[in-house]
Amino acid sequence: MRRGITATALVAALALAATACGSDDDKSDSPSKGSGELSGTVTWWDTSTAGSEDKVFKKIAEGFEKEHPKVDVKYVNVPFGDAQNKFKNAAQSGAGAPDVIRSEVAWTPEFADLGYLAPLDGTPALQKESDFLKQAAASTKYNGKTFAVPQVIDSMGIFYNKKIFKEAGVEVPKSVDELKTVSKKIKDKTGKTGLYLRGDDAYWFLSFLYGEGGDMVDAADKKVTIDNAAGVKAMTVVKDLVDSGAAKTDATDGWENMQSSFKDGKVAMMINGPWAVADTYTGKEFKDKANLGVAPVPAGSAAQGAPQGGHNLAVYAGSKNLEASYAFVDYMTSVKTQAQVTKELNLLPTRTSAYAEEPVVDNEIVGFFKPVVESAVERPWIPETGSLFAPLVTEYTKVLTGQTSPEKAVKTTGDSYRKLLDGWK
Amino acid sequence: MAVHTSQSVAKAAGDDIVARGRSRGTGNPPPPSRLRRALSTHWYAWTMVAPVVIVIGVIIGYPLVRGIYLSLTDATERNVERSIGVNHIPATYKFVGADNYTDVLTGNEFLGTLGWTLVWTVSCVAITFGLGMALANILNRRIAGRSAYRMALILPWAIPGFVSVFAWRFLYNEDRGLLNKILSGAGFDGIPWLNDPTWAKISVIAVNVWLGVPFMMVALLGGLQSIAGEQYEAAEMDGATAWQRFCHITLPGLRPVSTTVILLSTIWTFNMFPVIFLLTGGGPGDATQILVTQAYKFSFEISPRDFALSSTWGVLILVLLMVFAAVYRRVLRTQGDDW
Numbered sequence: 001m002r003r004g005i006t007a008t009a010l011v012a013a014l015a016l017a018a019t020a021c022g023s024d025d026d027k028s029d030s031p032s033k034g035s036g037e038l039s040g041t042v043t044w045w046d047t048s049t050a051g052s053e054d055k056v057f058k059k060i061a062e063g064f065e066k067e068h069p070k071v072d073v074k075y076v077n078v079p080f081g082d083a084q085n086k087f088k089n090a091a092q093s094g095a096g097a098p099d100v101i102r103s104e105v106a107w108t109p110e111f112a113d114l115g116y117l118a119p120l121d122g123t124p125a126l127q128k129e130s131d132f133l134k135q136a137a138a139s140t141k142y143n144g145k146t147f148a149v150p151q152v153i154d155s156m157g158i159f160y161n162k163k164i165f166k167e168a169g170v171e172v173p174k175s176v177d178e179l180k181t182v183s184k185k186i187k188d189k190t191g192k193t194g195l196y197l198r199g200d201d202a203y204w205f206l207s208f209l210y211g212e213g214g215d216m217v218d219a220a221d222k223k224v225t226i227d228n229a230a231g232v233k234a235m236t237v238v239k240d241l242v243d244s245g246a247a248k249t250d251a252t253d254g255w256e257n258m259q260s261s262f263k264d265g266k267v268a269m270m271i272n273g274p275w276a277v278a279d280t281y282t283g284k285e286f287k288d289k290a291n292l293g294v295a296p297v298p299a300g301s302a303a304q305g306a307p308q309g310g311h312n313l314a315v316y317a318g319s320k321n322l323e324a325s326y327a328f329v330d331y332m333t334s335v336k337t338q339a340q341v342t343k344e345l346n347l348l349p350t351r352t353s354a355y356a357e358e359p360v361v362d363n364e365i366v367g368f369f370k371p372v373v374e375s376a377v378e379r380p381w382i383p384e385t386g387s388l389f390a391p392l393v394t395e396y397t398k399v400l401t402g403q404t405s406p407e408k409a410v411k412t413t414g415d416s417y418r419k420l421l422d423g424w425k
Numbered sequence: 426m427a428v429h430t431s432q433s434v435a436k437a438a439g440d441d442i443v444a445r446g447r448s449r450g451t452g453n454p455p456p457p458s459r460l461r462r463a464l465s466t467h468w469y470a471w472t473m474v475a476p477v478v479i480v481i482g483v484i485i486g487y488p489l490v491r492g493i494y495l496s497l498t499d500a501t502e503r504n505v506e507r508s509i510g511v512n513h514i515p516a517t518y519k520f521v522g523a524d525n526y527t528d529v530l531t532g533n534e535f536l537g538t539l540g541w542t543l544v545w546t547v548s549c550v551a552i553t554f555g556l557g558m559a560l561a562n563i564l565n566r567r568i569a570g571r572s573a574y575r576m577a578l579i580l581p582w583a584i585p586g587f588v589s590v591f592a593w594r595f596l597y598n599e600d601r602g603l604l605n606k607i608l609s610g611a612g613f614d615g616i617p618w619l620n621d622p623t624w625a626k627i628s629v630i631a632v633n634v635w636l637g638v639p640f641m642m643v644a645l646l647g648g649l650q651s652i653a654g655e656q657y658e659a660a661e662m663d664g665a666t667a668w669q670r671f672c673h674i675t676l677p678g679l680r681p682v683s684t685t686v687i688l689l690s691t692i693w694t695f696n697m698f699p700v701i702f703l704l705t706g707g708g709p710g711d712a713t714q715i716l717v718t719q720a721y722k723f724s725f726e727i728s729p730r731d732f733a734l735s736s737t738w739g740v741l742i743l744v745l746l747m748v749f750a751a752v753y754r755r756v757l758r759t760q761g762d763d764w
Contacts, residue, residue, distance in 0.1 A: 085725055092507055110728060114502065115512040199620070200708070250599060251709035252619040257600055266600070318510035387728040398710030403622050 039070035040321040042328045045087065045098040047080040047311070052278040056344045064331050071324050080104075081255075084386065091116040091316060099319040100328055103148055105139035105310050106379060106386040112142040113383035118317040119145040125315060125326035127334075128351075135373065136350040139381045140312055148312035149333045150350035152341070154273045155369060155376040156207060156306040158295045161285055164190055164268040165293070172295040176211065176237055179269075179298045183246035186268050196258045196270040197241060199249035199400045202393040204271055206307040209234040210377050211300020216388050217417060219380030223425045226392065227414030230302065235399050235406030237300065242400050251397050259283075271297055273309065277346040277365055294368045308376035310350070342366060348373060384420055391416035489743075496525055496736035502729040518733075525737040534719075535738065539745075541626070542695065542715040549633045549694045550687060556634065557641025557686075562675070564642070565649045575646075582639035590703040593632045594619075597704075622712035625705050629713050633700045637693075641686060648682030649675065684757055691753075692746055716742050 042064075046057050054077045061075045076098065078086055084107050090097035091111070103111060111117050120126045126149055129137070136150035160172060168189040173179040183194025198204035209215065214230030217223065225231070241247040248267065250257045262270045263283020272280075277292075286292050297306045313329045315322065331337060335357065338349035343359035348369055360366055379385050395409035404412075418424055464471065498518045506516035529535045564575055581589060596603045597618035605615035618628045652674065660670050676683075696717050701707060707714035707722065714722070716738060724735035 084728070088502070088728070088730070089725070091509060092502070094508065114729075115507065115509050115514050118510065250620055252705060253594070253598060257598070261600060316510070317512050318508075390727045394708075394710050397708055398712075401620060401622060401709040401712075403710050403712060 037070055038068045038324045038327055040324050041072045041074055042100060042321060042324050043074040043076060043098040044100045044328065045076050045078045045083060045102060047078055047083045047102045047104070049275055049279050050077050050079065052282060053275065053345055053347075056278075056341070060337055060340060061328075061332065064328055067331065068324070068327065071328075073328065087111070087116070088114070091318070094318055097316045097318060099316055099321055099325040100332075101314055101316065102151060102311050103314045104386070105308075105312060105381075106389075108139050108148045108312050108314060109142045109381050110383045110386040111314060112145075112147040116317055117147040118315045118319065118322060119147060120149065120315065120326070120329075121146050123326045124323075125149055125313075125329040127330050131351045131353055133350055133352060133373075135308055135376070135378060136310055138378060139310075141381070142383070148314035149329050151311045151313050151333055152274075152338075152347045153308070153310035153350050153373055154275060154348055155308050155372045156204075156271055156273045156297055157368065157372055158269050158297060159262065159272050159276070159280065160269045160293045160295065161262070161265055161267075162291050162293045163285070164192060164265065168268070172293065173298050174296075175299045176208070176241070176301075180241065180244060180246045183268075187245065190268075192265070193245070193248045193261075193267045194269055195241065195247040196261055196267040197238065197247040197249045197400075198254040198258055198271075199242075199251045199397055200254035200393065202389045202396045203307065203309075204254075205234070205238060205392070205396050206377070207271065207297040207305065208238050208300060210305035210307070211298065211303055212237065213300070213302030215377070216392070217380060217421065217424070219382055221425070222421070222423070224414050224417045224421065226417060227410040231410040231414075232406045234300070235396070235409055238396075239399050239406060249400050251401055274345075274347050274365055274369055278344075294365065296372060305375070305377045306372060308373060308378050310348075387420055388417065391420075492736045492739055495732050496740050497522060498733050499524075500732040502732070505732065521733075525733055526741075529734070529737050529741065535716075535741070538711075538714055538716055538719050541713070545626075545630065545633075545713075545715055546691055546694045548630055549637065549697075550690050552630070552634045553637040553641050553690060554683070554687060556638050557645050558679075558683075560638065560642045561645035561649055562671075564646060578642055579639045581635055582643075586636065586699045587703055589636060590632060590700055593628075593635075594704055597628055619705055620709055622709055625709055625713050629701055629704055632704060633694065633697055636700065637690060641690065644682055644686045645679060648679040652678035688750070688753055691749065695746060695749075696742070716745075 044061055046054060046061070048054050048057050058075045058077070061073050064073050065071060083101070084104070087097065087101055087103075087107075088111075091114075097116075101111075103117075108117075126146060129146075132150050133153060136153040140146050140148040140150060158172065164186060165172070168182075168186040170182045170185050173182045179195060186192055186194045209226075209231065212230040212233040214225060214228060214234055216226050218225050238247075242249050248261075258270050258272075259276065259279055260283075261267045263280060263285055265283075265285040280286055280292060281289055296304065298304070313332055315325045315329060319325050333350070335349075335351055335354045338351055338354040339357035339359050341347050342349055342354070342357075342363055346363060346365035348366055349355060349357075349360060354360055355366075355370070391413050395404065395413045398404040399406055399409045497520060499521050500518040504516065504518040507514050560578060564571060564578070568574075595601075599605060599615060599617050599620055602618070604618065608615055617624055619625050656674050656678075657670055660674060665673070695715075697715070698717050698721065701713055701715055701718045702721070705713045707718050711719070720735045720738035720742065723731045723738065
């Protein structure tokens with residue numbers, strides 16, 4: 001018994017070492033041969049919004065089987081928030097990684113840098129490369145090679161409930177100051193909260209940061225800029241929105257709470273992107289789709305700008321079925337597929353020629369977001385871009401929940417950026 | 426620690442032989458080496474334990490040694506060796522000695538997290554033990570529907586942990602959760618359960634207590650049933666009050682059980698990963714982050730993943746728990762317990 005106690009402590013502490021190493025055991029069987037008919041399995045990890053977008057993407061992905069009857073497409077919807085880590089776990093251990101992953105723009109250079117992606121130059125995956133929008137293609141290049149094909153491009157805007165706005169007799173706010181007065185009027189007239197501000201994801205902070213003239217880093221000068229005066233100002237602005245009651249936030253279930261409170265008409269505005277449109281239309285307030293309005297994000301004291309985002313399709317370097325995977329990526333990014341995606345989900349195509357297609361031309365959401373995307377702020381496409389959010393979101397949440405000051409928050413973030421970006425100022 | 430223990434095993438075995446040898450009085454001139462004597466006398470015992478030793482060595486020893494080694498390097502996701510399809514990337518991390526330990530122990534992140542981890546462990550164990558003791562005493566009487574109560578109270582234990590935690594997450598939801606609906610129905614303001622650092626801490630403790638009470642209750646109930654009823658009768662005859670009976674019969678009678686469950690519960694709670702991870706993810710900010718969830722974050726959530734830092738935290742957690750177990754054992758021994 002005497003020794004048992006030490007052993008117990010040892011075993012208990014070691015349970016830590018056994019933390020989950022996710023390994024879904026989907027493996028492509030029977031690789032297809034170089035030429036001739038494609039065969040085998042293509043596993044695709046899609047990260048689109050579950051419950052709305054995923055159904056459409058699943059249907060489209062399985063359409064590939066009609067063109068290539070011997071190929072079996074395995075569609076897997078992985079929640080966006082988990083996908084980056086899940087893919088890295090699987091890719092590094094070499095077991096359970098998908099053949100194709102829908103990689104967010106900022107993840108792409110990081111995955112490529114870690115050696116997880118197959119270069120696509122000269123493969124069937126990359127067709128008519130010049131057709132892609134320049135901004136969309138920017139994140140797919142790393143070290144002079146192309147590692148992904150742009151699937152959709154997006155940015156952010158204010159989504160607002162036209163009915164509530166009419167009831168309160170207000171116009172869409174153009175600046176942060178107007179946002180506060182509009183919110184106050186909405187509260188007074190209808191008792192509802194003006195804005196839902198996501199407190200658990202720093203991506204939703206970017207338009208406020210750009211609005212004050214700030215940015216996370218300046219890649220051209222190799223300089224960390226989050227902790228300058230603009231960064232402090234931006235943190236102060238969002239804190240003030242929450243403290244003054246103009247915005248409500250949630251530090252745990254941000255996405256679900258944002259969507260449900262907006263869809264139920266409990267808040268009048270949210271900042272969001274085209275990826276949320278299909279889900280928002282499922283809400284009872286938006287049975288009449290015309291009730292949803294979109295407007296540019298509010299301007300700060302220095303500028304107006306939303307981040308440019310989007311998703312690429314990348315092929316896992318360890319895929320056992322590269323040929324079929326290349327063909328699948330090409331199929332998913334073709335003009336025809338992109339037009340269908342726009343028609344059913346209001347997402348923006350990445351091919352210039354797709355914008356001439358009929359369902360895209362007539363689409364109101366695309367009509368609104370096209371100019372927004374064109375003027376959106378591009379992030380630096382360095383391998384570390386995807387790593388910049390983790391330290392920022394901790395501090396951002398701390399500011400919103402009153403645990404730290406804006407000054408301390410950006411300083412802590414800046415310090416961890418300098419640790420991450422070796423040799424930057 | 427492990428080395429020390431195994432030595433004492435050999436030593437004990439050796440002493441044993443020497444003692445027996447003397448008592449037989451044979452005294453053969455050149456005594457074989459200690460190891461050989463131990464092997465020749467106890468070879469069957471060694472053969473029997475060998476598979477266990479090997480399995481433990483593989484599943485515990487290797488990861489432990491590897492973890493300690495990584496904590497002395499600067500290994501991250503970017504510089505470890507990996508082979509992905511056609512790409513092979515060799516390992517480029519290097520040995521940095523105790524740098525990681527110096528950084529961790531001189532920075533305030535580890536110590537800050539340790540502070541909350543201790544508060545979390547002590548309050549969870551104290552509350553679960555208190556509640557478990559109270560419930561065990563209640564259920565140890567002859568009351569109507571006793572087995573039904575027991576079933577109901579053991580239920581939280583039977584539900585998979587993640588299911589309970591997700592259920593609680595729904596209850597805690599600030600806008601749509603049941604708890605705030607009840608509060609607002611009664612005319613109170615809703616409470617930001619998981620969005621305020623202090624409330625979030627209270628919330629995670631409450632869930633862990635809810636999950637931990639059944640174990641305490643069952644263990645203590647077992648202990649209570651092993652105390653002879655005659656003791657209570659005798660005490661009652663002597664005029665002892667209920668409180669006196671509790672203090673002088675129940676508590677000492679439960680001692681062997683309670684010391685064990687407190688030790689186990691402390692170690693479990695200290696490393697209680699799922700409750701914190703699934704309920705708050707360590708948030709808001711990092712207000713509810715305990716040592717293990719933070720170590721997990723370094724190794725799995727941030728990018729590039731910092732294997733070295735995570736291992737350093739892991740080794741420090743192990744050391745802390747070993748120190749705790751050793752001190753606890755010593756305290757119990759000075760109080761005359763048979764540990």
